[in-house]
Amino acid sequence: MDAALLGLVTVVVGVGGCLAYFYFSNLFLDKVLFPASGPNAGRNINRANQIRPWLFLFPAIFALGLYLGYPVVETLRLSLTDRDAGGAFIGLANYQQMFGEPKFWEAMRNNMLWLIVVPAASTAFGLLSAQLTDRIGWGSIAKSLIFMPMAISFVGAAVIFKLIYDTRAEGQEQIGILNAVWLQFEGGVGSFLALKLLPALALLAFAALAGWLAWLMLRPLRRPTVPMWILRGIGAAFAAWLVILSLGAIVNIIGADLPYGQPQTWLTIPFYNNFFLMVVLVWIQTGFAMVILSAALRGIPEETVEAAIVDGASPLQVFFKIKVPQIMPTIVVVWTTITLVVLKVFDIVYAMTNGQWETQVLANYMFDKLFRANDWGVGSASAIIIMLLVSPILVWNVWNARKEMR
Amino acid sequence: MDNVVGRKSGLTWAVHISVALLVMLWLFPTVGLLVSSFRTADQISASGWWASLFPAEQTVQVRTGGADVARQEGGVWIVEGNLFVDDPAAPKGDVSVESFGVSSRDVSAFGPGETAEFGEETLTVNEDGSYRYTSVEEPGGRGQRVFVTAEVPPDFTLANYRQVLFSGNSTDSMAKAFFNTLTVTVPATIIPIVIAAFAAYALAWMDFPGRAVLIACVVGLLVVPLQLALIPLLKLHLGIGIGKGYLGVWLAHTGFGLPLAIYLLRNYMVGLPRDIIENAKVDGATDFQIFTRIILPLSFPALASFAIFQFLWTWNDLLVAKVFLIDATGETTVMTNQIVELLGTRGGNWEILATAAFVSIAVPLVVFFAMQRYLVRGLLAGSVK
Numbered sequence: 036m037d038a039a040l041l042g043l044v045t046v047v048v049g050v051g052g053c054l055a056y057f058y059f060s061n062l063f064l065d066k067v068l069f070p071a072s073g074p075n076a077g078r079n080i081n082r083a084n085q086i087r088p089w090l091f092l093f094p095a096i097f098a099l100g101l102y103l104g105y106p107v108v109e110t111l112r113l114s115l116t117d118r119d120a121g122g123a124f125i126g127l128a129n130y131q132q133m134f135g136e137p138k139f140w141e142a143m144r145n146n147m148l149w150l151i152v153v154p155a156a157s158t159a160f161g162l163l164s165a166q167l168t169d170r171i172g173w174g175s176i177a178k179s180l181i182f183m184p185m186a187i188s189f190v191g192a193a194v195i196f197k198l199i200y201d202t203r204a205e206g207q208e209q210i211g212i213l214n215a216v217w218l219q220f221e222g223g224v225g226s227f228l229a230l231k232l233l234p235a236l237a238l239l240a241f242a243a244l245a246g247w248l249a250w251l252m253l254r255p256l257r258r259p260t261v262p263m264w265i266l267r268g269i270g271a272a273f274a275a276w277l278v279i280l281s282l283g284a285i286v287n288i289i290g291a292d293l294p295y296g297q298p299q300t301w302l303t304i305p306f307y308n309n310f311f312l313m314v315v316l317v318w319i320q321t322g323f324a325m326v327i328l329s330a331a332l333r334g335i336p337e338e339t340v341e342a343a344i345v346d347g348a349s350p351l352q353v354f355f356k357i358k359v360p361q362i363m364p365t366i367v368v369v370w371t372t373i374t375l376v377v378l379k380v381f382d383i384v385y386a387m388t389n390g391q392w393e394t395q396v397l398a399n400y401m402f403d404k405l406f407r408a409n410d411w412g413v414g415s416a417s418a419i420i421i422m423l424l425v426s427p428i429l430v431w432n433v434w435n436a437r438k439e440m441r
Numbered sequence: 442m443d444n445v446v447g448r449k450s451g452l453t454w455a456v457h458i459s460v461a462l463l464v465m466l467w468l469f470p471t472v473g474l475l476v477s478s479f480r481t482a483d484q485i486s487a488s489g490w491w492a493s494l495f496p497a498e499q500t501v502q503v504r505t506g507g508a509d510v511a512r513q514e515g516g517v518w519i520v521e522g523n524l525f526v527d528d529p530a531a532p533k534g535d536v537s538v539e540s541f542g543v544s545s546r547d548v549s550a551f552g553p554g555e556t557a558e559f560g561e562e563t564l565t566v567n568e569d570g571s572y573r574y575t576s577v578e579e580p581g582g583r584g585q586r587v588f589v590t591a592e593v594p595p596d597f598t599l600a601n602y603r604q605v606l607f608s609g610n611s612t613d614s615m616a617k618a619f620f621n622t623l624t625v626t627v628p629a630t631i632i633p634i635v636i637a638a639f640a641a642y643a644l645a646w647m648d649f650p651g652r653a654v655l656i657a658c659v660v661g662l663l664v665v666p667l668q669l670a671l672i673p674l675l676k677l678h679l680g681i682g683i684g685k686g687y688l689g690v691w692l693a694h695t696g697f698g699l700p701l702a703i704y705l706l707r708n709y710m711v712g713l714p715r716d717i718i719e720n721a722k723v724d725g726a727t728d729f730q731i732f733t734r735i736i737l738p739l740s741f742p743a744l745a746s747f748a749i750f751q752f753l754w755t756w757n758d759l760l761v762a763k764v765f766l767i768d769a770t771g772e773t774t775v776m777t778n779q780i781v782e783l784l785g786t787r788g789g790n791w792e793i794l795a796t797a798a799f800v801s802i803a804v805p806l807v808v809f810f811a812m813q814r815y816l817v818r819g820l821l822a823g824s825v826k
Contacts, residue, residue: 042687045687049635049691050635053632053635053639087643087647091647092640092643092644095639098692101677102697106670106673163463170453170456171457177464179813180468181463183467188756189757189759190777190798191777191801194797194798198791198794199470199473203486208486208487208488210485212491215489330817375664379667381760382759382777385759385781398666406764418671418672419669421669433661
């Protein structure tokens with residue numbers, strides 16, 4: 036257990052060193068550099084107080100700068116240079132090479148799918164479970180059980196779900212629950228209801244939601260401005276695109292010829308396997324969404340709900356017209372937080388498929404380039420792409436935080 | 442909420458049922474792993490884990506005793522015994538035979554108590570597994586093959602945990618990886634707290650030019666993907682001689698954890714009552730004293746929240762460990778990495794995989810259930826509103 040001893044020593048040295056640094060630097064400032072005595076006592080105290088914040092901040096600023104600030108710049112530089120040519124500047128050649136690779140576009144497409152499905156599903160399930168568990172006595176127990184996957188590592192979750200998706204040859208006992216359930220369907224009426232009508236209805240609901248959003252975007256504004264209209268136009272177009280996609284999917288599902296009775300290797304079915312991977316992240320993130328949204332729901336002023344009920348609103352109306360609009364800011368926060376997680380998702384894909392069978396995502400593509408192909412240029416370029424995708428959220432967060440501080 | 446105007450919703454039972462379904466759906470995957478980790482390899486491949494909770498009909502292949510226990514009686518060789526006792530591979534416990542057979546083409550040809558005659562041999566198997574085998578020729582060393590279909594009660598074993606934790610087998614062993622993970626986690630959780638606490642105090646309670654910009658920077662750095670940091674920092678570590686190892690991974694986790702730590706702690710400290718701090722200042726306390734004597738003890742909930750986050754994150758991390766810690770020798774492998782490797786080498790051995798995964802999940806789960814209050818509080822404070 037040498038390593039454990041080393042760890043213990045590090046804790047003691049690290050913590051002790053930090054405390055000693057703060058203590059002695061303050062002591063030095065007060066006693067030696069600007070002593071609060073003698074002829075200049077008043078001026079010295081003021082000076083010491085000007086310097087002190089920087090003593091407190093120095094280790095943090097140093098670590099942040101070195102471990103997060105510097106890498107951003109350095110990665111940008113690496114993405115513009117060629118490692119094999121001794122770090123020569125090669126402009127956008129790395130990006131060009133990357134854009135020429137089908138694997139990159141596959142990763143982009145999958146990432147976009149992840150970005151739409153995972154935050155939407157996690158937030159929806161989170162909202163549903165928050166609303167339901169708040170109304171029953173054993174709700175807190177239910178909550179902590181739904182929240183539990185939060186503590187499980189992505190790798191652990193990958194193992195858990197690989198067991199669910201496990202496949203045995205036809206005729207053998209299936210030990211993966213998904214195949215065991217799948218083999219119960221034989222193509223009769225029950226199969227049609229469960230595997231075609233139900234998904235079609237779910238998609239129809241989703242299309243309706245997207246259509247409603249598109250309509251909201253195009254609703255006349257009280258004080259219309261041009262940039263607002265452009266943003267709304269983009270939003271409406273996106274929502275309309277989602278409507279078309281889901282309507283197309285409904286047609287596909289109804290017309291699909293499903294291979295009943297044959298065990299499926301779920302993770303190797305192109306395109307759909309992405310959804311089987313997404314389920315893992317939805318399973319983990321729903322608890323997070325539920326906890327935050329449940330706190331927001333409880334923060335809604337009771338009078339607004341009471342007033343709506345007195346006015347004869349149905350429970351559904353209360354939920355969608357009174358509660359949801361009031362917690363909209365929190366929903367946005369939850370959505371963006373999960374979006375950030377999705378953009379960085381690596382472990383799940385790495386452990387379950389490693390990007391095979393068209394399941395590549397950007398973070399795993401980057402890892403592949405860096406450590407398997409040893410191509411630092413393209414690897415850095417893909418990291419920059421991830422950064423670009425994150426940056427709207429970064430700007431939005433900073434903007435919000437500053438607004439709050441004023 | 443529905444009974445505010447004096448009427449109780451008739452849908453309460455529907456709510457109860459939906460929540461129960463939801464909870465079951467969310468628990469089901471984890472329970473599957475837990476149950477599988479207590480089953481043997483044969484049990485896992487014979488039936489789904491959900492079947493193991495109930496008595497199951499199971500067909501196994503066992504052997505009677507061989508030549509060493511056979512005795513000769515009037516020109517015939519006789520072997521007697523109990524199938525479930527003699528054969529180590531047979532199911533144990535309160536098992537009862539439903540049917541048996543001697544040919545793989547018809548494994549349940551005979552009922553208990555019946556006698557199978559094949560060639561010059563006979564075999565009788567009773568319900569409790571006891572048998573009588575006769576043969577004109579001297580039996581071979583391995584005994585007669587018998588297929589037994591039996592009603593087997595739920596049966597669980599700790600053998601997988603022994604294998605994974607104590608066997609010392611280098612491919613399966615999680616013991617070393619467990620201690621490595623612990624070694625990574627503890628310093629990587631504690632050190633950022635100390636650094637961040639001082640910085641958070643300065644950002645919350647000290648007045649200096651540039652404070653707002655710094656806070657904005659911290660909020661911005663919260664979302665910077667750590668993927669960007671991998672190559673530059675690895676280059677840096679290799680350049681200054683840290684290389685791949687514990688020191689590197691501690692530093693990396695410290696750096697990556699700081700934005701959240703500073704953000705959480707600052708938000709909490711800024712909400713502490715101003716009077717206490719001003720009174721202390723009037724009484725002549727220095728900033729250092731105010732920080733260590735007043736702010737730190739009062740900030741305990743926020744410190745605990747962050748500690749849990751950082752603990753869960755470093756314990757569950759794969760990427761940072763792979764990049765900064767694990768070298769070619771694999772001596773410093775952590776549990777997440779060990780499991781990914783097991784997925785490659787032992788892909789079909791669910792008993793090992795499930796147990797290894799559960800060993801790695803167990804500690805975070807305990808921490809989660811013990812400290813859930815602080816975790817929730819941290820989440821609520823940490824999501825940028």
